[in-house]
Amino acid sequence: MYRMIQLESLVPETLPGVSLFIKHGDNHVLYKNPDLSFTQWDKERLLDNNVTHLYVKSAEMSIFNQYVEANLAAALNDENLEPEVKQAMLYQASVNYVQEIFDSPAIAIRQNVERCRNLIQHILDDVMKSNGVMPALSSLVDHNTYTYVHSVQVATYSIALHVRMFELSSDELMDVGMGSLFHDYGKVYVPKELLDKPGRLTASEFQEVKKHPVYGFSTLKDLDIFTPVALGIVKHHHEKENGSGYPDGLSSYDIARSSKITAIADVFSALTTTRSYRQALSKESALEIMYGEMDGSFDLQYLNSFRDSLN
Ligand SMILES: [Fe+2]
Numbered sequence: 001m002y003r004m005i006q007l008e009s010l011v012p013e014t015l016p017g018v019s020l021f022i023k024h025g026d027n028h029v030l031y032k033n034p035d036l037s038f039t040q041w042d043k044e045r046l047l048d049n050n051v052t053h054l055y056v057k058s059a060e061m062s063i064f065n066q067y068v069e070a071n072l073a074a075a076l077n078d079e080n081l082e083p084e085v086k087q088a089m090l091y092q093a094s095v096n097y098v099q100e101i102f103d104s105p106a107i108a109i110r111q112n113v114e115r116c117r118n119l120i121q122h123i124l125d126d127v128m129k130s131n132g133v134m135p136a137l138s139s140l141v142d143h144n145t146y147t148y149v150h151s152v153q154v155a156t157y158s159i160a161l162h163v164r165m166f167e168l169s170s171d172e173l174m175d176v177g178m179g180s181l182f183h184d185y186g187k188v189y190v191p192k193e194l195l196d197k198p199g200r201l202t203a204s205e206f207q208e209v210k211k212h213p214v215y216g217f218s219t220l221k222d223l224d225i226f227t228p229v230a231l232g233i234v235k236h237h238h239e240k241e242n243g244s245g246y247p248d249g250l251s252s253y254d255i256a257r258s259s260k261i262t263a264i265a266d267v268f269s270a271l272t273t274t275r276s277y278r279q280a281l282s283k284e285s286a287l288e289i290m291y292g293e294m295d296g297s298f299d300l301q302y303l304n305s306f307r308d309s310l311n
């Protein structure tokens, strides 16, 4: 198995520490050995040949992720790099990392909590700089990566809306970032066939999917590294303003504001991303659904603020 990486996420003159491959038709062909550095010349030559992505073996993805993260702070501060390139690197790194974490046993989260906080800190800084405008992550989305891309999107939208609406300390924003990044962590415990099912779920299948907030909450709670705010987001991101949500059927004042905000970020991200059963909607169409057929689901004051932030 190979995983696609963006060429932009490689920093010239560094040693990625993994074998890099190029795709020729259906085959992956070795491009560079782990002990050779990736040069500016490599990058330019590949781009000249319209190569925008390279491939890494799945088994080496963890090494590659650590390489990207180690180079990320320097790259984000590099004045010679375009802001769009930096953003692409940041979001690619975040998506890769979320995938690594979701695919590892839960205990890995505790061991890697610093890496996780570092990434959220970078996202936070980026939200401050860019007002919550993200690069199009759509090129990263296929049905295997949806949950990871979605998690990063939700964290970004959620942080941006919190920043817009409230004066929060950096610790509080970190909690919001951790909670929203892991909001769907419980899906790890839901059978993949249900998550990827193209058609409608049966009632009993939907019951199963609906357990993910509680699965996520109890697993993450046991790790003892998440605050009540972050855990609240995980448990209550599917609660609805009118009380028709799950798992607890909470309504309006009983739902924490961070859960309400993440609920908006969650639905907006889901609707504006291509899924196996439909194309991505435009942000206008997504908002139309959120105000229209989903009326009663969201806190209107927050939804209005979110809508205004998109314009
Ligand atoms: Fe969810």
Ligand SMILES: [Fe+2]
Residues within 6 Å of the ligand: 150, 154, 183, 184, 266
């Ligand atoms: Fe979600």
